[in-house]
Amino acid sequence: DTGVSQDPRHKITKRGQNVTFRCDPISEHNRLYWYRQTLGQGPEFLTYFQNEAQLEKSRLLSDRFSAERPKGSFSTLEIQRTEQGDSAMYLCASSFFTGATNEKLFFGSGTQLSVL
C-alpha cells in the first residue's frame, strides 16, 4: 500500500504526558500537512512542510506542539504536557506540489488521541 500511513491509530494518555505521532507520506510527495479534527467539526489546519522546511504554522499550534520532517520524508508531531483539550483526531495529508493551487491532498486515517 503506497498511501499515507499514520501511527498509532489510537493513543490514550494521561494529562501532562508527552505524545508523539508519526506520518509517512506517499513517497514522491513533497508537501506534508497536519490537521486536527474534533467531534462534529471539519479538519483544522495546524502546520505544513515542503520537503524538510516548515512553511506555515497555525495560531492553533501552541508552544506545546512541535512538528518535524527530517530529510523531507516522514514527519512527527509531538505534544508536550498534554491537556484534555488536546483530545482530537490528528490527520496527516501529503501532496505533490508543482506550483498550482489545485494540488490534490491524500489523507491518512488519522491518529485518535484521548487525554484522560
Added chain:
Amino acid sequence: AQTVTQSQPEMSVQEAETVTLSCTYDTSESDYYLFWYKQPPSRQMILVIRQEAYKQQNATENRFSVNFQKAAKSFSLKISDSQLGDAAMYFCALTSGNTPLVFGKGTRLSVIA
C-alpha cells in the same frame, strides 16, 4: 480570511434517489479552488470532486456533480443514484493562492435502503 459554511449538519436520502449538499464560502481571492471530500467511518478523507473557480463549467465525476454559483459563492454537491456506500461525512473545502485547505463543519449523509 477564508471561510466555508455547511448549513446542513445531517441529511438523508433513499437509495437510488438524488440528494444535494449545500456549501457557501467566502474569499477575497479571484483565483481559488473548491473541493468536496468524503469521510467514511474508516476516517480516511477521500477527494470526491474539485472545481476551479475560473471554469464556468460545473465539474462532474460519475454520479457526483457540483452546482458552482460564483457570484453567490455557493458550491453544492449533487449525488445521483445514491448508494449505501455513499453514507459518510461530506466536507466542503476551499484553497486560494498558496493557503492550506479550509474545511467546513461537514454534513453527515445517511442512505436509507
